[in-house]
Amino acid sequence: MTVEITAVALVLGCIMGLLVGIGRLNPKKRVIYALCTGYVAAIRGTPLLVQLFLLFFGLPQFDILLPAFVCGVIGLGIYSGAYVSEIVRGAIQSIDKGQMEAARSVGMSYGAAMRNIILPQALVRMIPPLGNEFIALIKNSALVSLLTIHDLMHEGQKIISISYRSLEVYLAIAVMYFVLTGLTTLALRRIELRLRAGGMVQ
Amino acid sequence: MKTQKPIVSIRGLRKSFGDHVVLHGIDFDVQPSQVVVVIGPSGSGKSTFLRCCNGLEQADSGRVEICGHTLTDAGQMLGDQALNHLREDVGMVFQSFNLFPHLSVINNITVGPRKVRGVSRQQAEAEAMALLDKVGLLQKAHAMPGSLSGGQKQRVAIARALAMQPQVMLFDEPTSALDPELVGEVLQVMKLLAGEGMTMMVVTHEMDFAREVGDVVVVMDGGAVIEAGPPDIIFTNPTQARTRDFLRAVLTRA
Numbered sequence: 001m002t003v004e005i006t007a008v009a010l011v012l013g014c015i016m017g018l019l020v021g022i023g024r025l026n027p028k029k030r031v032i033y034a035l036c037t038g039y040v041a042a043i044r045g046t047p048l049l050v051q052l053f054l055l056f057f058g059l060p061q062f063d064i065l066l067p068a069f070v071c072g073v074i075g076l077g078i079y080s081g082a083y084v085s086e087i088v089r090g091a092i093q094s095i096d097k098g099q100m101e102a103a104r105s106v107g108m109s110y111g112a113a114m115r116n117i118i119l120p121q122a123l124v125r126m127i128p129p130l131g132n133e134f135i136a137l138i139k140n141s142a143l144v145s146l147l148t149i150h151d152l153m154h155e156g157q158k159i160i161s162i163s164y165r166s167l168e169v170y171l172a173i174a175v176m177y178f179v180l181t182g183l184t185t186l187a188l189r190r191i192e193l194r195l196r197a198g199g200m201v202q
Numbered sequence: 203m204k205t206q207k208p209i210v211s212i213r214g215l216r217k218s219f220g221d222h223v224v225l226h227g228i229d230f231d232v233q234p235s236q237v238v239v240v241i242g243p244s245g246s247g248k249s250t251f252l253r254c255c256n257g258l259e260q261a262d263s264g265r266v267e268i269c270g271h272t273l274t275d276a277g278q279m280l281g282d283q284a285l286n287h288l289r290e291d292v293g294m295v296f297q298s299f300n301l302f303p304h305l306s307v308i309n310n311i312t313v314g315p316r317k318v319r320g321v322s323r324q325q326a327e328a329e330a331m332a333l334l335d336k337v338g339l340l341q342k343a344h345a346m347p348g349s350l351s352g353g354q355k356q357r358v359a360i361a362r363a364l365a366m367q368p369q370v371m372l373f374d375e376p377t378s379a380l381d382p383e384l385v386g387e388v389l390q391v392m393k394l395l396a397g398e399g400m401t402m403m404v405v406t407h408e409m410d411f412a413r414e415v416g417d418v419v420v421v422m423d424g425g426a427v428i429e430a431g432p433p434d435i436i437f438t439n440p441t442q443a444r445t446r447d448f449l450r451a452v453l454t455r456a
Binding site for chain 2: 096098099101102103104105106107108109110112116117120121124
């Protein structure tokens, strides 16, 4: 369950992050900029556990009853999206201004220049910080055990309640998280190396 | 002198960044196939003037007409879509090349025609190869920009701009970031273009190029055109004291 919930939350987080990150590029588009900035401030300024509880225990008061899994995915995804958006924005802004000017000068629209020229270059620069974010997300997913989701942590606690072997079980859980994060790190490292070898980065 | 309809027409162009006035009302026309070379001390507004001609900078007031489009009029810039169309007609070459580092040389050239004009990959590549041949870089078609010298990069950048089949080419100090021994190869390509009848506006410090290739030399200082005329008059018998000072400063350096 930990893998599924993290994977879906990851996808959600990346989509949110990309949209919000781009939304925060231009403060002159006031409404979009204000919405995106508000989202980032609210999510980064409050604990993830509180956000998850708001979704799971708060929403039912408005008769919105979401399954625990959906709450977990949305909670983690939205949380992660706020951090990803800052990574996206930073990477895009680190691309030389001349790239956008050159792309616009051959007649590309802002959107076409973003898709064809800016984002492919920014993506490579996003990978290392995104790796950090993914690892944080995997570890944060332990919190969803408190929403009755049967993830790694939740299962471990069930075993402890029968066996009373806290130390061994928690150590085993720690090792499993370590393996998950380790695999993620390796996978991202490979992608980065491949892009570098492909000449995407100078 | 033939009286043709100018391809670029600029009237009362003004531009400031904050309190700093960069352009104080510029009036200027460019005839088709003319090579206009803009010279002047740094900070005189040459680059800003050029960037106002394809909408990279927005003029505060005045009127710029180029290739039949009214780019800007009284501080009102053309809409975004029309601006994209205008830029297909006006090629730009930058001091810092600004090649797309994640694309191979050939893709740098084809990305514009393919994404903007919807040309097929096959046709775009055939045209790109012809342009690479013209700038003498056929063998570098599949190299990445990072592996090219500055002079080669700038020649690719020229080919990239030409791929959109522009009517006017703008050059913003195309050789200023190059090692001295690489300047010649870029100027050679620009001479070739001039010989083919391309309308060009060139901001440069290369006085020999101005003298040899320019039809009109424009001297700018302090955000205004102080003198404009054929190179043999500007270089041998300038009327303005500031032109003489500037030319003495650059020409005695060598």
